Amino acid sequence: MEKFKQCAANFPALTPIGFIDRAATVYGDCISIVYNSTRFTWSHTFKRCRKLASALCSQNISRGDVVSVVAPNVPAMYEMHFAVPMAGAVLNNINIRLDARTMAEQFSHCEPKFLFVDYQFLPLVTEALSRIRHKPNLVVIEETTDMNKATSEAAPTYEGMIKGGDPDFQIRWPEDEWQAAVLNYTSGTTSAPKGVVHCHRGLYAMAVDNLLMWGMTRAPVFLWTLPMFHGNGWCFPWSIAAAGGTNICLRKFDGAAVVARPDPFWGETPCAFVRINNNCSEVLSEVRVISFCRERMAHFMAPKTLIFMQELPKTSTGKVQKFVLREIAKTLGEHSSD
Numbered sequence: 001m002e003k004f005k006q007c008a009a010n011f012p013a014l015t016p017i018g019f020i021d022r023a024a025t026v027y028g029d030c031i032s033i034v035y036n037s038t039r040f041t042w043s044h045t046f047k048r049c050r051k052l053a054s055a056l057c058s059q060n061i062s063r064g065d066v067v068s069v070v071a072p073n074v075p076a077m078y079e080m081h082f083a084v085p086m087a088g089a090v091l092n093n094i095n096i097r098l099d100a101r102t103m104a105e106q107f108s109h110c111e112p113k114f115l116f117v118d119y120q121f122l123p124l125v126t127e128a129l130s131r132i133r134h135k136p137n138l139v140v141i142e143e144t145t146d147m148n149k150a151t152s153e154a155a156p157t158y159e160g161m162i163k164g165g166d167p168d169f170q171i172r173w174p175e176d177e178w179q180a181a182v183l184n185y186t187s188g189t190t191s192a193p194k195g196v197v198h199c200h201r202g203l204y205a206m207a208v209d210n211l212l213m214w215g216m217t218r219a220p221v222f223l224w225t226l227p228m229f230h231g232n233g234w235c236f237p238w239s240i241a242a243a244g245g246t247n248i249c250l251r252k253f254d255g256a257a258v259v260a261r262p263d264p265f266w267g268e269t270p271c272a273f274v275r276i277n278n279n280c281s282e283v284l285s286e287v288r289v290i291s292f293c294r295e296r297m298a299h300f301m302a303p304k305t306l307i308f309m310q311e312l313p314k315t316s317t318g319k320v321q322k323f324v325l326r327e328i329a330k331t332l333g334e335h336s337s338d
Contacts, residue, residue, distance in 0.1 A: 013177035015200035016207050016238035020046050020082045021171070027244030030219060033075050035249040038144045040075065042244065049079050051165025052158075053086035053172070058165075059137065061113060063088035063172065066183060068112035068136065070094045070103075070121050072251050073224040076141045076158050080116065081228070081237040085181045085200070088172035089113075092183045093229040096121055097318035103128040106185050106193050112136045116158060119143065177201035182232055187317045198232075207238035215298070220245040225253045257312055257320045261305055261329040271329045272303035275312050284308075305332065 004010070012018075023032070024046035033040040040048070056067065067084045069091070071077045077093075084091040092110055094103060096118075107115070107128060115136040117125045122140065129135065141158040174181075181200045185193040210216065222240050224247060226233050240247055261271035274289065286306040293302040307328070313321040 013174045013179075013200060014204040015085070015174050015177060015181070016203045016235070016241075017082050017085050017171065017173075017200075018204075019207065019238050019241040020049060023241045023244050027219070030244055031246045032241075033078060033247045033249060035075050035144055038075065042241075045079065047167040048162055049083040049086060050169040050171065051162045051167050052079065052083035054165035054167075054169035055161040056083070056087040056089065056114065057169070057172070059114070061087050061089050063175075064180065065089045065114075066092050066110045066112040067114045067116070068092040068094055068107065068110065069116040069141075070096055070125055071116065071118035071141050072096060072120075073228055073249050073253075074118065074141065074251055075144055075249055076116065076118075077228050078224075078237055078247055078249060081232065082241070085174075086169075086171045088174075090180045090183050090197075091232075092185075093232060095185075095187055095229050095317065096227075098187065100124055100127040100131065102187070102193060104131040107136070108132045108134060109185075109193070109195065110183055114139060116141055174200045177204070184231060187319070203232070203235055203238060206235040207242055210235055210239040211243060216243050216245075218243060221248065221296075222246065223248045224250055225255045256303070256306075257322060257325055258303060259322055259326045259329050261332060262334045263304075264334045269304040270301065271305040271307065271325075271332070273307050273309055273312060273325050273328075276308050276310055305329075 020042070023042040028043035029041055031039055032042040032045040061067070067080070067087075067089045069077060069080050080091060092106075092112060094106060098106075103125070111134045113136055115125070115129075116139045118141045138155045139158055139161060140155045177200045179200055180197045181203055182198045184196045184198070186196075187193065216239065220240065220243055222236060222245055224233070226236070228237060237247075256272040256274045258270050258272045260268035263269040272289075274284075289306050290303055313324040315321060
């Protein structure tokens with residue numbers, strides 16, 4: 001091997017953006033994203049990502065520039081996990097549950113060149129930006145199913161940028177897999193937010209690890225109840241692309257928090273806590289919900305116990321306090337594995 005030199009053909013930089021390139025070829029006609037009445041295929045999503053990357057580069061985005069986004073789990077949030085690094089930039093997802101002061105601290109520290117904001121969070125972001133000197137280029141993310149919901153006439157829109165992009169844009173592949181791909185921050189609940197930078201290689205490895213550890217097969221269906229602003233959704237945006245799966249995007253989810261309950265045979269089994277939606281006309285039961293889960297996931301992952309609550313215990317930033325739920329699960333005693 002000493003006689004052979006490393007080159008792009010035999011030693012490419014590992015990067016998660018390669019997963020969508022492959023998905024567009026292998027799973028091109030398969031559904032990639034479902035959001036309300038919106039349906040995209042993998043070939044469609046790949047083109048949209050390339051067009052957005054093209055639009056960013058036409059606005060003088062350079063390698064290493066930061067692009068921040070404040071949005072829930074809508075298609076734009078998913079697409080930016082590919083489009084931003086395709087432009088050579090660094091993706092910075094902001095926790096939508098933060099207050100304006102904490103959000104301003106993060107903007108001041110990372111100094112994003114572009115800031116994409118879902119229309120619902122424009123007032124919050126506007127207040128945050130009023131606290132700092134740095135003023136990024138603001139882009140409004142409209143509701144995909146209702147383009148009239150964009151509330152800022154002055155700012156360009158997400159779909160407008162995609163419309164003006166080049167679908168044949170030449171991706172800016174990382175020159176080195178050690179290059180930064182994302183920048184995340186802690187919530188700052190105990191002190192000032194702390195930044196964490198992840199490289200292309202690290203994200204690639206974690207995305208593949210998800211496939212192995214969770215036993216994900218070809219074309220899985222992934223319901224986005226985990227916020228993508230939490231550690232980039234634990235790298236599942238890239239994992240789902242690698243497996244050619246379908247992303248079910250949700251703007252808001254009041255769902256089940258799952259913790260362990262002691263079990264005499266298995267050691268512990270899943271115990272789910274579900275928030276009751278008083279506006280829902282459908283009556284749910286423990287048996288019905290558990291049966292629903294068992295039909296759609298591996299049986300060992302489905303909850304064995306279900307507890308309905310009016311509200312789930314949460315921190316000031318909106319995180320579910322699982323330690324409280326674990327204590328409740330312990331008081332139930334050991335689950336019977338009959």
